[in-house]
Amino acid sequence: MSATVTSPPWIRRTVSALDGLIAPLALLALWWFASTRGWMPEQVLPPPDAVASALVDLWNSGDLTANALISLRRVSLGFAAGAAAGIGLGAAMGLSRRTEEVVRPLFTAAAQVPAIGWIPLMMLVVGIGESLKIIVIAVAACVPVTLNTLAGARAVSRGFYEVGAVFRYSRRQVLWRIVLPASVPQVFTGLRFGLTNAWLALVAVELLASSEGLGYLLVWGRQMFQLDLVLAVMLVIGVTGFALDAGLAFVERRLQRWQTP
Amino acid sequence: MIRAGAAGRGLILPAITLAVWEVLSRAGLEDPHVFPPLEWIVQTAWTDTVHASLVGNLLASLGRCAGGFVIGGAAGLLVGAAFGLSQTMRVLFHPLFNALKQIAVFAWIPLIAMWFGIGEASKLAFIALATFAPVLVNTEEGFRRAPAGLLEVGAVLTLRRLQVIRRIVLPSALPSIMTGLQLGLIHAWLGTIGAEFFMTAGPGIGTFVAEGRDRFQMSQTLVGVALLGLVGFSLQRGAQAFERRVLRWRIA
Numbered sequence: 001m002s003a004t005v006t007s008p009p010w011i012r013r014t015v016s017a018l019d020g021l022i023a024p025l026a027l028l029a030l031w032w033f034a035s036t037r038g039w040m041p042e043q044v045l046p047p048p049d050a051v052a053s054a055l056v057d058l059w060n061s062g063d064l065t066a067n068a069l070i071s072l073r074r075v076s077l078g079f080a081a082g083a084a085a086g087i088g089l090g091a092a093m094g095l096s097r098r099t100e101e102v103v104r105p106l107f108t109a110a111a112q113v114p115a116i117g118w119i120p121l122m123m124l125v126v127g128i129g130e131s132l133k134i135i136v137i138a139v140a141a142c143v144p145v146t147l148n149t150l151a152g153a154r155a156v157s158r159g160f161y162e163v164g165a166v167f168r169y170s171r172r173q174v175l176w177r178i179v180l181p182a183s184v185p186q187v188f189t190g191l192r193f194g195l196t197n198a199w200l201a202l203v204a205v206e207l208l209a210s211s212e213g214l215g216y217l218l219v220w221g222r223q224m225f226q227l228d229l230v231l232a233v234m235l236v237i238g239v240t241g242f243a244l245d246a247g248l249a250f251v252e253r254r255l256q257r258w259q260t261p
Numbered sequence: 262m263i264r265a266g267a268a269g270r271g272l273i274l275p276a277i278t279l280a281v282w283e284v285l286s287r288a289g290l291e292d293p294h295v296f297p298p299l300e301w302i303v304q305t306a307w308t309d310t311v312h313a314s315l316v317g318n319l320l321a322s323l324g325r326c327a328g329g330f331v332i333g334g335a336a337g338l339l340v341g342a343a344f345g346l347s348q349t350m351r352v353l354f355h356p357l358f359n360a361l362k363q364i365a366v367f368a369w370i371p372l373i374a375m376w377f378g379i380g381e382a383s384k385l386a387f388i389a390l391a392t393f394a395p396v397l398v399n400t401e402e403g404f405r406r407a408p409a410g411l412l413e414v415g416a417v418l419t420l421r422r423l424q425v426i427r428r429i430v431l432p433s434a435l436p437s438i439m440t441g442l443q444l445g446l447i448h449a450w451l452g453t454i455g456a457e458f459f460m461t462a463g464p465g466i467g468t469f470v471a472e473g474r475d476r477f478q479m480s481q482t483l484v485g486v487a488l489l490g491l492v493g494f495s496l497q498r499g500a501q502a503f504e505r506r507v508l509r510w511r512i513a
Contacts, residue, residue: 020356027357044376098270105271106278112490114451116367119458120474121482124295203365208458215368222371230371238364 046228055232063217068236071202071213074130075244078137079198083191085138086145090190091175093146094153094183107146115140115197116204128209133202140201141194148190152183188252195248199241214240297480305480306487314469319488321464322453325381326496329388330449334442336389337396341441344397345404345434346426358397366391366452370459381463384456391452392445399441403434436508443500450493466492 028048034040035047042050058064089107093100115136126132160178169177180187206215214237221229279299286296293301309315340358343350369390377383407430415425457467466488473481 019352023354023357024360101270102273106274109275109490112494113486114454114489114493116451116458117454117470117486117489120470121479121486123474124477124479124482200365200367204367204455204458207367207370218368218371222375225375227372227375230375234364234368234372237368238360241365242363 043225043227046231050228051231051235054226054228055235058217058229058232064236067213067217068240071206071215072240074133074206074213075137075198075202078134078202079141079195081134082138082141082198083145083194086142086190086194087149087187089142090146090149090187091153091179094150095171095175095179100150111143115143115201119205119208123209132209133205136205137198137201140197144193144197145187145190148186148193149183152186152190153179155186156182184255188248188255192245192248192252195244196241199244203237294477295479297483302480302483305478306484309481309484315484315488318464318466318469319492322457322466323492325384325456325465326388326449326453329385329452330392330446332385333389333392333449334396334445337393337441337445338400338438340393341397341400341438342404344401346430351401362394366394366448367455367459370455374460379460379462383460384453384463387456388449388452391448391455395444395448396441399437399444400434403437403441404430406437407433436511439504439507443497443504446496446500447493450496454489 031045032048035042035045035050055064089103093103118139119132119136122132122135126135156179160182161174164174164178167173202213203215203218206213207219210216210219214233217233218230218237221227221233282296283299285291286293286298306315340354344355344358345351370387373383373387373390377386411429411433412425415429420428453465454467457465458471461468461471466485470482470485470489473479473483473485
């Protein structure tokens with residue numbers, strides 16, 4: 001027996017693999033009716049086909065590709081920098097209690113402020129150029145990567161270290177041959193959180209201080225009162241965010257194939 | 262002794278940071294508006310507290326955060342429970358929710374601002390939206406995780422459906438629900454900061470920070486950012502304490 005409501009048979013029969021489409025299609029139909037029948041003014045709710053044609057226009061004019069590439073470039077650079085720093089910091093703290101005692105308090109204090117909270121402060125220090133975006137995204141990615149790498153390094157079984165001691169591994173060998181391979185799953189958990197955070201920070205920083213990129217397209221659409229453009233860009237942001245996470249999940253599965261479950 | 266040593270070592274980096282900061286600003290190597298001497302920062306914190314602008318802004322942000330959290334949290338609990346209890350609901354609406362969840366939450370801000378203006382309603386709507394998803398996800402998971410053994414006991418005792426939910430499903434869902442509410446609170450605070458940065462009408466700590474940037478006052482910005490962190494930290498601690506109290510009846 002399960003806690004789930006057992007629906008009448010006729011409902012269950014209708015419930016098939018495609019049922020997940022019912023609600024989105026119903027929403028789409030409602031949206032279409034609401035906008036074409038004039039229940040809501042077009043400035044408040046543009047019809048779905050307006051959104052579709054906004055998307056096509058964006059694509060044809062090349063604006064979509066150009067801005068998406070700028071956003072992707074920023075998120076790649078920021079994420080790479082943040083992830084590298086996070087893995088380094090996490091491994092350093094994980095390997096040495098002394099390092100952890102020195103670094104952890106400041107790290108914890110700084111991590112209390114979410115990455116977007118630092119944006120105005122960073123603007124004062126580095127201006128609103130490209131480095132602002134990279135730094136904010138890197139900070140966003142760094143925190144979860146650091147914490148998960150640290151936890152992963154700590155969770156490496158004693159036995160592995162003892163084997164390393166028997167082989168007289170140097171510190172570097174311990175890091176590369178024992179700690180990193182053994183903590184890959186945990187590091188990847190951190191990387192996935194980090195990438196999600198990085199994407200979120202990218203959208204935030206582009207909304208606040210940018211003249212190009214997907215976030216800027218949203219701002220521009222709003223200023224022009226073109227809601228169809230705003231909705232089209234939201235769609236692109238959703239799909240891209242999903243694709244980034246799915247891509248990293250794919251890499252994760254490939255890298256961990258050697259592990260016995 | 263060891264603990265005192267560890268605490269002491271923890272102070273090394275902050276002390277170095279402060280020293281470098283002070284040297285940068287005193288030596289005139291950097292613009293004193295960007296790297297103000299520490300004394301100015303403390304002074305800003307003090308005068309703004311005394312002149313109540315900081316307190317007023319803080320209270321405005323906290324009120325907003327609480328309002329959005331309650332709205333978004335209640336909605337998340339409700340929909341999460343529906344998803345957890347009814348397979349029909351889940352099959353029909355879960356894909357839609359999953360699709361919408363992919364949109365980075367800040368991307369909703371321009372849309373919300375166009376629908377609700379840039380006043381209080383927009384901020385509340387955005388904070389509620391930020392709270393909604395984590396509460397929903399964890400509530401649903403909790404409801405679906407009722408142990409099969411206990412459900413069988415319920416069946417043996419021929420408990421009615423409502424009794425099963427109240428006596429078995431709800432208690433076993435509670436830890437997960439609390440996790441969801443805790444995450445929701447963190448997201449609500451993140452949403453508050455975001456809402457105040459983007460929609461800068463009305464008081465708030467985020468507005469205070471953004472204003473410091475507009476006026477090129479690093480000390481004001483820095484005091485505001487420190488407060489952002491402090492509030493986030495306190496909210497998290499408070500939520501953890503609350504969770505421990507609520508879940509006290511659990512073994513271990």
